[in-house]
Amino acid sequence: MLPTSNPLMVPADAPVDYAAVQPAHITPAISALIETARAAVERAADPALEPDWDTLVASVEDAGEQLWRAWSIAGHLNAVVNTPALREAYNACLPLVTEFSTWLGLHTGLYAQYQRLHDSAAFHELSATRRRIVELALRDFRLSGVQLQGADRERYARISEQEAQASQKFSENVLDATDHWSLHIEDEARLAGIPEDVRQAARQAASEAGLAGWKLNLKMPCYLPVMQHARDRALREAMYRGYATLASEQGGDPALDNSPLIEQLLELRAQEAALLGYGDFAELKLQTRMADSSAQVLSFLRELAARARPYAERDLAELREFAAQSLGLQALEMWDVPYASERLREERYAYSEETLKPYFTEPRVLQGLFGLIETVFGVRVLPSPMPLWHPDARALRVETPEGELLGHLLMDLYARAGKQSGAWVDSERSRRRAGQRLRTPIAYLTCNFSAPQGGKPALLTHDDVITLFHESGHALHALLSEVDEPAAAAFASVEWDAIELPSQFMENFCWEWSVLHSLSAHVQSGKPLPRALYDKLLAARNFQSGMQTVRQIEFSLFDMLIHGRGAALHIQGVLDVLDQVRKEVAVLFPPPWQRFPHNFSHLFAGGYGAGYYSYKWAEVLSADAYALFEEHAGRAADGTRNTLDPETGRLFRKEILAVGGSRPAAESFRAFRGRDPSMEALLRHNGMSPAGL
Structure with missing residues (x-):
């Protein structure tokens, strides 16, 4: 038995006392849990053991769940309450975890046992979900180099360790450069x-x-x-x-320059792809995604760019004319664009983000969000006392109307020193059923909003509200799962280019009158958002949507092109590719000293390498999914549209959220929508229908 005095070593079914976790706990816990997991894997890989679900798959899951939970907690703490001691402990364990993960993926004995199970009569008696888990495991073994021999195996292990360390250092440099x-x-x-x-x-x-x-x-x-x-x-x-x-040779501290790390990561990724028999890293990563090939992704992005660019050019022409005539800015520089855009929005629509902000107090926004979740998905979100990592963090219980626990959501919403920027959701543990015992999931939801000031509640911009709804979609994907096997949970096996479907889907509700009315209350008067102000917000929904769309396409094309080659690029080559992409699709061109890639953590530290296109790919899915809510919308007493349709919500929960990765995402979408996805809803939502120009 492992000692339980270390809060990271409690059983997977038990809660973690976050307030008790110290940096000194991390290395002993991770080291001990790796050894326990290794021993269990070796037992399961014994060729004398006839493989079945319980002796092989379930036993390997048992062996790893405490380890991966402890490592998830350590990573989360390193991201949200980063200290020198915590960073040191995390970095000391990173090679240990990477080495174990690589060892597991290269374990020929375990791979052989999975193959024996797949080829046996027992395989056909498994449920569809369990068959999929075995098939995905075999695929992942192959993508992890299990078929490599001799020096190639050793080289693959070194590459994996170096990639993990380089990505972590990239993230640290961005955090430190921002904090400094x-x-x-x-x-x-x-x-x-x-x-x-x-x-x-x-x-x-x-x-x-x-x-x-x-x-x-x-x-x-x-x-x-x-x-x-x-x-x-x-x-x-x-x-x-x-x-x-930030974090570039143009920044203030040469020690934080990410240029060498970008070069190293691109080189390591190219080597990894070549070792595994793929032409480039993009081809390797697409083995686990909805898209079939780099050519398909590039074609998709360029088609969308061709549809969006005329709108982007119109947006920029209008902005330049306004900046010159109304603001005296004859040359519109990049640092003028947000300022001029906000002035143009104010003039055209007679409101600004600051006009809206007093209406979106954090308590009321959360109340409205939880009310929407209850109406659409039939679950309640309630406070739940739990010792967490910071006074700003809070725990919430997600349950059925009858009070049955579905999972916990741990929220940390405010920006502060030592906390990585951005917004994200991650999983502490996934749902799992063992016999009659059900272990419910726990998810983290992290944002970086302005903290409360002067005794008043925190105020959110409308963009903040959209971000919160977006991340809540990810959280619901984890918390409303009905998949009893963690290996088929959403974050474990949904294709990367479909994982944004629930999150981007939730954003659509932030434009509905009934929703905004319910989640707004002026910080002083308590009155909800006035209809006249909402009408201005809605009229401005697609303000500069063309420019925003081509900007996202720029990032996505850049990502695919730097990863879609067999040889790595030096940093100047990376910047040259970015310039070429901008010439192809962009309408705004930053100064030559801008170093956007050096702060692009999604690509170099966040798992989105050769996958940033997923945002646009999934946006097609999410817009088309929301269109079904629009088609089934009712009418409120005042005659306005109400898309909070419980029947459609139950269908979305059943066919998208509940199934996680237990089947291919394309099948889940068709089960919900009744057909394959169409780009038309996305273009309509963005004001880019044929009649829009």
Whole structure:
């Protein structure tokens, strides 16, 4: 028995006391759990053992679940409460975990046992989900190099370890570069136009640093409002330059330059693909996705670019004309674009994000979100006391109307030092049934919103609300699973280019009157969002959607092209590819010193290498899925559309959320929609229908 004094070594069915986890717990726990898992794998791989589900698949799952849960917790803490001691402990274990994972993927004895099970009569008696798990395991063994021999096996193991370390270092450099950068302002006049809550936070940051005046940073709750509202053009330029050169040779600290890591990762990925018999890394990664080939992905992106570019060109022409005539900006620089765009939005639609912000108090937004989830999916979300990693974090219980526990959601919503930027969902543990015992899932939902100021609740922008709904879709994919085998859980086996379907689907509700009315309450008056202001928001929904679409296509094409070659690129070659992509699809061109790839954690630290196209691919699926809610929408008492249709919601839950990765995503989509996906709903939602120009 493993000692339970270490909070990371409790049984998988038991809750974790996050408040008790210390950096010193990580290495002993991970080391011990790896050894336990190794021994169990060796037992399951014994060729004298006749393989069946329980002796092979279930026993390997048993062996690994405590380890992967402990490692998930360590990784989560490293991302949200990063300290030197925690980082050191995490990095000390990273090679151990990588080596174990590589050893597992290269285990010929275990692979042979899976193959024996697949070829046996017992295989055909398994459920469809269990058969799929065995088939996916065999595929993953092959993609993990199990058929490699001799020196190639050793080389593959070294590549895996180096990739993991390089990705972690890339992430650390971005975090450190962001945390280390600040701009001290002493002249209050330079802050003209910046929202009051952002100024208050900057003053508090300066005070905590022992400075007079204001201290600005590059985290989104500060950076974005400054870029949108600061009248001081030089201030906007300084902020833009700081963000655009993060973790690069153009930044302030050469030790944090990610150029060598980008080169190393591209080289390692090309070597990995070649070892496994694929022409390039993109071809390798597409073995586990809905898309069939790089050519299909590139064709999809270029078709979408061709449809969107005329709208993007129109958007930019209108912005340049407005900036020149109304703002005196004859040359529109990149640091002017957010500012000019926000002024144009205000003039055209008579509102700004700051007008909306007082209506979206965090407590009311969460109340409205949970109400929507209850109406559409038939489940309740309630507070649940649990010791967590930071006072800002909170635990929520997801249950049926009868009170049956479905899972827990652990939320951490505010930006702070030592916390990675961005928003994401991850899994602490997946649903699993063993006999009569059901272990429910636990998911993390992390954002980086502005924290409460001056005793008032946190205020969210409408974009923040969309982000929260997006991440809640990911969380529901984990929490509403009815798959009893963790290997077929959503995050374990849904194709990467379909995993964004539930998250992007949830974003659509953020544009519905009935939803926004329910989740808004003015921070002072408590009154919901006025209909007139909602109408302005809706009218502006597709404001600059053409520019936004080609920007995402730019990122996706760049990703596919740098990973779609057999030989790696030097950093200048990477930047040259980005320039070529921009010439093909972009309408905005940043200055030559901009170093966007160096901060592109999705590609180099977040698992989206050769997969960033997934956002647009899945957006086609999500828009088409939401269109069914539109087709079945009812009418509220005031005559407005109500897409909160429980019947369609139950179908979405049953055919998309509940099944996780127990069948191919294309089958799940067809089961919900009754046909293959169409791009038309996405174009319509983005105001890019043929009549739009």
